[in-house]
Amino acid sequence: MFPKNTWYVACMPQDIDDKPLGRKVCGERIVFYRGEEGRVAALEDFCPHRGAPLSLGFVREGRLVCGYHGLEMGCEGKTIAMPGQRVRGFPAIRSYSVEERYGFIWVWPGDAALADPAKIPAQHWHDNPEWAYGGGMFHIACDYRLMIDNLMDLTHETYVHSGSIGQKEIDEVPCKTVVNGDEVVTSRFMENIEPPPFWKLALRGNHLADDVPVDRWQICRFTPPSHVMIEVGVAHAGKGGYDAPSDCKAYSIVVDFITPETETSIWYFWGMARHFNPGDKALTASIREGQAKIFSEDLEMLQLQQRNLLDHPDRGLLKLNIDAGGVQSRKILDRIMADEQAGRAAPVSASPNTPDGMAGSATAAA
Template identity: 75%
Template sequence: MFPKNAWYVACTPDEIDDKPLGRRICGEPIVFYRGEAGRVAAVEDWCPHRGAPLSLGRVVEGRLVCGYHGLEMGCDGKTVAMPGQRVRGFPPVRSYPVVERHGFVWVWPGDAELADPAGIHQPFWADNPAWAYGGGLYHIRCDYRLMIDNLMDLTHETYVHSTSIGQKEIDETPCNTRSEGDTVITSRFMNGIIPPPFWQAALRANGLPDDQPVDRWQICRFTPPSHVMIEVGVALAGKGGYDAPAEFKASSIVVDYITPESETSIWYFWGMARNFRPDDAELTATIREGQGRIFAEDLEMLERQQANLLQWPERGLLKLNIDAGGVQARRVIDRHIAAERAGSPATALA
């Protein structure tokens, strides 16, 4: 169950620079490629001739050429030509609204008439020279809502990420949950603690001592259909915590764009945006490598969790106070799915 009248991250621009990319989004098989003038295009991954995946073809002068018999497809899903054949009467395949923006390719898998590019998620750090971003992509075999649960409750860091960002103070500090419209926010503030290894490295990278007590924060924001942005950071203790001047802290935004592939698999676009030493490419690469290892630790847990849920579908799950963020996020999702199925006009999501 996922909303389809919404903008999802489909891929990164470099994934379609050299050849077409086939990717299933919300159950829809779609091929992404660069059409005329290098503009991104997205059509159903189906050749109307023999049903071959168009993603196995190539792009020639802005046209998508099927790799089976050479049928040429336009960006609008209409057949353009085929060697030695008359194909103008072929039925078109579906085309999808698609936009390249903020370093990602976004697709709208639902009703094309509702797709407004103005609704694409606007990260304030994107296209800002004061910020640097590095990230990656994981394919994970789990329900997208399990990943949202995971990100909206960071208590698991103490156990899953014990050697990098986890510490006992996360367990010991209450988490606050609130909603602002469709946005669900969970927050935790830990004062006067010793920073874990990941944040020790971040402090050093920002020219700060790594052996002094710090104030640490985690602020998770869910917005539909499935985006989670997490403000994280540490500041030298007593300097103002979250509001401390930049010279006393190391902070960043953990970027999580979760795109359903199917009911039990996702494309997980992860990354970190920071506003210190933005021109340091080596630091960006180092942070990306470390963050990639951290998220890889989540991967096995989520896939094994999904396998258990499929094995024992009749078993209910306990809900504790630490689960409030995920529970409220699911309510937002369910509300939009219900409105979409009912044909409500207010079903388009950013």
């Protein structure tokens, strides 16, 4: 149900600074840790001696030590030593391609021979002094595709997030969906409206008036396997909207990396890259707190939606115009998974996440 020959976010660097981390990714139980010289490593979370989880052990001099009987494992999956034992004949365990980049630990759960670090999606805001970033992670009991559906259809904001980012104009203004190769883009532009509470906060954070009409935009970009970047913002009305100068708007990119744990659970890495007043740490914390509250509201909805779908597996679901972004994203995923299962395992390429406007011409229909 999910591509494996591709990069997923596994964790954040601080998650493995002190001890190994066990995490299931795409059904694979993996242990992440820092090996020699602090370089990240990823192995099957299975000790070849008695099957104990290696994630319950510790790291000593770059070696992963099993917490059951002290077996020492190297970064390539070969046993190096064990107290009182000759280990030359011990079977190797699987190692995974893993990279530390852009503030995340990325893992390739499929064929390691196909793993290309250049396919990790670029994040131009990382370590850029003109940008600020804050985010977090949620564990959610739902199919990863339900989260993609959620992020590619922001109409739900009017109802799920009525006290923060929702407003009636989202319902009233139609969205447009286009497909550019393996990228799906759904956009909505609202003009001369009142900013909702979250965006009033953002305007104040950029030293702008929050009691005047604004133009608002939402541009959702899906790239496989499950990355969704959403350009969002508001500008004082009449100043150019999306293209308004920086001193007239509050502009951000909502960062969403969705990593399947199982067929009905995910690790959801969320955040916001802000392109205004980047030095204000208090603003970063405030926006992160607000965003966490917003995503918590999605969490409840998605988990109960998943429960309903499991209870009624034979019920058909409607596909409306507002669902086009999710529908087209699923079509791309279906094609990639079919190719992978048929042995046509071309690795999934992830496009750089750059705010490059609305290129594309193929209008998608649900």
